[in-house]
Amino acid sequence: MTVDHPAIRVRGLAKSYGTVEVLRGVDFDVARGSILALLGANGSGKTTTVRILATLLKADAGTAVVNGFDVGAQAAEVRESISLTGQFAAVDGVLSGRENLVLIARLRHLDDPGAVADGLLRRFSLTDAAARRVSTYSGGMRRRLDIAMSLVGRPAVIFLDEPTAGLDPEGRIEVWRAVEELVGGGVTVLLTTQYLDEAERLADRVAILREGRIVVNGTLDELRRLLPPATVEYVEKQPTLEEVFLAVVGRRA
């Protein structure tokens, strides 16, 4: 395995549930250290793709290689290389934030689980809430903790499946900042989302999944060039409701 190999390589991935074909030959690569946003409507197969790559689901056909390991034949090695943040923040509400992180660190057999937990709590601005039960956290805090838990043990590849679904605007921005934090660390991120602005803000490349196939895959600039060149128009810039909301509640994006 050389460094040039993409961190994720997917070829001809197919999956059906009964007679419903969810994936009909999905192909894409994710380069090491980059963020790919997998964009698609509800039911377009985003979560199915992520679940196959995370070894939770078996594909009917096609190959998927994560960090150089085949998801079917080398599932154990793939699990060593990845972490998954699902659609619902998978945090233990009965435990405190710190205990959640220590739990994952111990399951990953790290040397000093407490120190790892404290470092991540600082990085995700959760130190003040560290000793509180997670059931008392806000939605944004739970997601931040969820992402922090995904970073324990420095996995090479992180799957973020709709990380901002169901969050209020403040929570979304909190999560976006957390994701931007990841990029500095050199990890590879596969992000699924149905929010266009989220993909625009976070991703190096965008792949659009429609009816079980990737219909477009490129950088944001490449995607923009798919449309006729921009014409210059003068329009009055009204603040968006989101900008108003954030100004009123006193936060800035």
Add this chain to the structure above:
Amino acid sequence: MTIGDTAVLTGRTLRHVTRSADTVITTAVTPIAMMLMFVFVFGGAIDTGPTRYIDYMLPGILLITIASGIAYTSLRLFTDLASGMFERFRSMPIARSGLLWAHVLTSLAANLISLVIVVGVALIIGFRSGADVLGWLAVTGILVLFTLASTWIAVIAGLTAKTVEGGSAFAYPLIFLPFLSSAFVPTASMPGPVRWFADNQPVTSIVDTIRDLFAEQPVGDDIRPALAWCAGILVVAHVLAMVVYRRKIA
């Protein structure tokens, strides 16, 4: 490695038990209330021969305690599945069997605590046993076996439940089963078909064995069907639970 992971996961679920002490208390309160009612209200009308009624019925109450305790096991399992915690663990490099075993071991620990509370109350209201250490160990062994067997049933319920209520509803028939046995009333007083069912269902042989052990009587013919029922249910429920689990995660 696998044992270490299972220990870490068991530590986590045990914390769920200790941090919601109400579940342990609720598990013990209903059987204690039943025990008080049977001993002080109905018990006088039930003829158990030379055996004092509290000594006669405590084994049945212990089985009811376990049957109500395992409802929380399937509840905790269901919550782990619904919250995505299970998926998180499954995408990590840890032994997948450890996930279920953590819940099973926690169920065992939580039920043992509840059983100790119930036996404590029984001692206060007059339960007495001359059984020696070996006798108590034998009773504990049978109760542990029964807990493991019924916990694996709870695992099936937790894995297949669609709702929180569904996850614990399976326990009601188990709680009811001791009433159709020799647990509270000698089966000789029951009409033919009921008596036939009572004599041949698992609870009767288990209850009779525990009662004999407490009374320092030879356990006689009851222990073999009692152990066979427990071991049989344990094996069948475990195999079924693993089939359901594999299908669920496939």
